[in-house]
Amino acid sequence: MKQIDRTATTQPRPKKRRSWRSRLLRYALFLVSLLVILVLLAGAFGVAWFGYRPLPQTSGSIQLPGLSGEVKVVRDSNGTPHISATTADDMFIAQGYVTAQDRLFQLDFFRRVGAGRLSEVLGSAAINQDRFLRTIGLRRAAEAEMPSLGAEDLKILEDYSKGINLFIDTHKDNLPIEFNLLGYVPEPWTPLDSVSWGKYMAxxxxxxxTREILRAALVDKLGADKAAFLLPTDPADNTPLIVPQGANYAGMDKALALVDLQAEVSAIAGSDPASQGSNNWVVSGAKTTTGKPMVANDPHLGIRNPSIWYEVGLQAPGWDVAGVTFPGVPGVVIGHNERIAWGVTNVGGDTQDLYMEKVNPANPDQYEFQGSWQNMQVIPEEIKIKGKPSQTINVRITRHGPIMNDVTSTLDGSQPMALQWTALKNAPLIGSVLDYDRASNWTEFRTALRGFNSPAQNFVYADVDGNIGYQVPGLWPVRAKGDGLLPVPGWTGEYEWTGYASFDELPSAYNPSTNFIATANNRPVPANFSQKFTLGEEFDPGWRAARITQLLTAKDKLSLQDLTAIQNDVISLPGREIGAAFANLSDSDARTGNAVKRLKNWDGSMAANSVPAALYKVAFQDLIEDMFKDKLGDVYGQYLDEPRFYIPLVLKLLKDPTNEWWGAGGRDALLQKALGQAVDSLGSKFGGNMDDWRWGRLHTLSFSHTPLGPALPFPLTLVLNQRTLERSGDGQTVAASSYDYGDTGFVQTSGQSFRTVMNLANFDDSVIVNTLGQSGQPFSKHWGDNIDDWNNGRYHQFLFTTNAVSTKTEDTLTLHP
Structure with a gap:
């Protein structure tokens, strides 16, 4: 067989050459893939380390030194802790511990607000807020109040502090994400920190x-008569404004800088003082389907993330109470025990006065009083600033209070003004809360409220025996002269506070014939209620109260579902009336005709999907600008923050079509102009289809983290901020959702911070909902799990008894010595 020479017949194959481009592309893809994997791994590690790792232990057992016995912490399906202990000491240690588990950063942040120590962790961006807070002196007032605490109250505060500190001490290397972002470890909690919380809420x-300053600036700019007209205490009676003798308000517009500074403090703390309010009402068994009373409450506060409220249940010998409290305050602020229930709204009364002081030209630390120079108390306050040298300010204090001008150089050379305020006096609060938590009847409840000094609140009450009641507590100054509406001369001695009204002189009611009591920051009693003292002259105009009363009297018998429906009502009574004025314009105008048609027969519903609501709101704000901006000049911005004054004023002016404030063309011409402006702006923003002009597209709510949300970079915004909602309601609806138009347009800034209806026929059938949820930790399943229910008018069961809690138990944690 012939041999085949394979070497001769087989040609070598040429090598395939990879181009340098191909090699480079493959290498680049490898690096990108590796980088993506590393980023994902780093992200997963970061989420696990900074997000999930700090989540608290809520089941099993934990040893807590200082306990005398075992404590059970049962968390229900909403994450609410129900604490049961064999001693009150152990119960409050446990309350402090579990509060720190869920809200440690919030605890520390609001402690810093109360103490004016924000710059230590937020840097120089917070120096103005700290200067303001150190000057006003919330922490100093709390320190001065400590010796007046009763022994039992102090022991409870110490136990609560111990629980917070036990958590801090065992989690310094495992803190919530905010501490890692800001780079610090919280200090130990003290009883003083809890007392300071009460001062901050006051x-x-x-x-x-701030309204005294605004009113004085208007007096300076337009005269007393027009100032009274623009800021009516009662639009129906044209009450004249009495300017104190010797007062000179020249240049008072500069003092509006204090109003701006207060707004800055409120903004960093998630508050909106211009829109604070609340609703509460109690209905006797004669008007309920159960035959027993019901109590409804929804406090209106700044919308914060996390919520300002913390739900809790507490059981120990002598204690069986459930409800909500502020993180940092032991016990329950609003809620019920096994016999009584209570709800709270802000009175909104006048417990502050500004005194113009005459300072010695030869000695800035002396002021005149009744013809002689008095030494001021001068307190140096060192403000530490992250990354920068400390600053020291000298706070000057007269017999009336701290001189507020020193907080800003804008007021250099201006008339010095000192703030006198009941909360800066010896005005204990915490003992009252702890006492009414254990009250069993009306007499004991009122006795407890004798110690509720500041802030003054409207309390409604009910008990299982069928009784209902109402009480205003608080320190209410008796003025030698003046009505508290304007800054007064401090040097004459004529306008001094001579004491306080006695508790028994304050408004109270028990088992009224109406079978219900409702409050909504409206005037609680007639203006001539007392010749000795006044509760104030700047109350809510009363539309929410009127609407609540309408709905409470619409049925002979009310169910729990009826009361929750009232809490979620979004009919605006002033909106209905002002909207009708726009609807009465001609509908033949090419520019505004369709808008007029939309407003005809509008019932005042401020539902998020309402087009007439959007037309009314935008047209009304344009109308306010057209009427007042040019005339008020620099004062207009602050006036815009006071709808409680200008809404009733416009309602009054609508009945006077030729009044000078409408301008040369009269009422209808200005209404037509404002509606046209609204049509133009809504069309520009949302397009030509009017069906898209929904109120909720303007009136949104973003649960931005308090206080870091506005400054967070992406992607931390996704971690710490919650989603944006389209909202119903406004500041005049029962379901309040207010906005600060001058600063943020129609974006909601305050509203129902929580809602509850308590059923005294069976406490376990009560309902409640918080704004966000129990946890302040972003990776907890109870961070934001209430949002949809809160936004859509739903509730969850407000569990109370051990048997009821056992049916909804999610976790059980045992704390032992």
């Missing part, structure tokens, strides 16, 4: 002095 719910 600050959050007060604001009369």
């Amino acid at each position: 600050y959050d719910l007060s604001g009369n002095y």
Whole structure:
């Protein structure tokens, strides 16, 4: 056989050459893939380390030194802890511990607000807020109040503090994400921190002095008569404004800088003082389907993330109470025990006065009083600033209070003004809360409220025996002279506070013949209620109260579902009336005719999907600008924050079509102009299809993290901020959702911070809903799990008894010595 020479017949194959481009592309793809994998791994590690790792242990057992016995913490399906202990000491240690588990950063942040120590962690961006807070002196007032605490109250505060600190001490390397972002570890909690919380809430719910400044600036600009007209205390009676003798308000517009500073403090703390309010009502068994009373409450506060409220149940010998409290405050602020229930709204009364002081030209630390120079108390306040040298300010305090001008250089050379305010006095609060938590009847409840000094609130009450009641507590100054509406001369001694009204002189009611009591920050009693003292002259105009009363009297018998429906009502009574004025314009105008047609027969519903609601709101704000902006000049911005004054004023002016404030063309011409402006702006924003001009597209709510949300970079915005909602309602609807038009347009800034209806026929049939949820930790399943229910008018069961809690138990944690 012939041999085949394979080497001769087989040609070698040429090598395939990979181009440098191909090699480079493959290498680049490999690097990108590797980078993506590393980024994903790093992200997963970061989420696990900073997000999931700090989540608290809510089941099993934890040893807590200092306990005397075992404590059970049963968390229900909403994450609410129900604490049961064999001693009150252990119960409050446990309450402090579980509050820190869920809300540690919130605890520390609001402690810093109360103390004016924000710059230490937020840097120089917060220096103005700290200067303001150190000057006003919430922390100093709390320190001065500590010696007046009763022994039992102090022991409870110490136990609560111990629980918070036990959590801090065992989690310093495992803190919530905010501490890692800001790079610090929280200090130990003290009883003083809890007392400071009460002072902060008094600050959050007060604001009369800023209206004194606005009113004085209007007097300077337009005269007393027009100032009274623009800020009516009662639009129906044209009450004249009495300018105190010797007062000179020249240049008072500069003092509006104090109003701006207060707004900055409120903004960083998630508050909106211009729109604070609340609803509460109690209905006797004679008007309910159960034959027992029901209590409804929905406090209107700044919308914060996390919620300002923390749900809790507490059981120990002598204690059986459930409801909500502020993180940092032991016990329950609003809720019920086994015998009574209560709800709270802000009175909105006048417990602040500004005193113009005469300072010695030869000594800036002296002021005149009744013909002689008095030494001011001068307190140096060192403000530490992250990454920068500290600043020290000297707070000057007269017999009336701190001189507020020193907080800003804008007021250098201006008339010095000192703030006198009940919350800066010896005004204990925490003992009252702890006492009414254990009250069993009306007499004990009122006795407890004798110690509720500031902020002054409207309390409604019910008990299982069928009784209902109402009480205003608080320190109400008796003025030697003046009505508290304007800054007064401090040097004469004529306008001093001579004391306080006695508790028994304050408004109260028990088992009224109407079978219900409702409050909504409206005037609680007639203006001539007392010749000795006044509750104030700047109350809510009363539309929410009127609407609540309409709905409570619409049926002979009311169910729990009826009361929750009232809480979610979005009919605006002033909107209905002002909308009708726009609807009465001609519908033949090419520019506004369709808008007029939409407004005809509108019932005032501020539903998120309502087109007439959007037309009314935008046209009304344009109308306010057309009427007042040019005339008020620099004062207009602050006036815009006071709808409680200009809405009733416009309603009054609608009945006077030729009044000078309408301008040369009269009422209808200005209404036509404003509606045209609204049509143009809505069309520009949402397009030519009027069906798309829904109120909710303008009136949104974003649950931005308090306080970091506005400054967060992407992707941390996805971690700490919650989603944006389209909202129904406004500041005049029962389901309040207010906005600060001058700063944020129609974006909601405050509203129903939680809602509850308590059923005294069976407490376990009560309902409640918080704004966001129990947890302040972004990766918890109870962070934001209430949002949909809260937004859509739904509730969850407000569990109370051990048997009821056992049916909805999610986790059980045992704390032991």
